[in-house]
Amino acid sequence: GAGVSQSPSNKVTEKGKDVELRCDPISGHTALYWYRQSLGQGLEFLIYFQGNSAPDKSGLPSDRFSAERTGGSVSTLTIQRTQQEDSAVYLCASSQYALAGGTQYFGPGTRLTVL
């Protein structure tokens, strides 16, 4: 596609429920990234994929968070047993390659609200 797309654009859920967030990267981009942006804050790295493998999961805040990528394309970020502190905008980005110099292009984000 023309750019990175994410769905849903907004998600409201109740505390304790599981949510899945989807990212479709730019076609041909091998690297995919997830970030989290809390209200009025900068972006916090969560995880990145090179192909289908995730060399760096260091940013995942807890074991309630997981992500997968299949076919080297679409990625899903899953948050289990959501908590109110999970409320944030979740941003996905992709780049042609992961090494320094691979410009990351961002999607519009999914705004998650946990009640």
Added chain:
Amino acid sequence: GESVGLHLPTLSVQEGDNSIINCAYSNSASDYFIWYKQESGKGPQFIIDIRSNMDKRQGQRVTVLLNKTVKHLSLQIAATQPGDSAVYFCAELGGTSYGKLTFGQGTILTVHP
């Protein structure tokens, strides 16, 4: 820990003025820097980047300056327009953190007509 930060959280300018947004970084191993613009409700938009082997790079109305001696990065916007109003983030990549961008907190730029 290593971080990337901004000196000024807000900047207000008049249309037509030049704007300068500053950023300090602490990781001396950083070798690639990016400026992003984020408008309300949207994802960050790439503006310009620079590698550590350069000290200046110019784009359309924007210039990024890198001073490795004092670990300082700046974004200059010429003839600022109301459409430039947004939050601007610097980000750093490199050392052993390939693939992982570290973002500053952001500067809010407001351009008054």
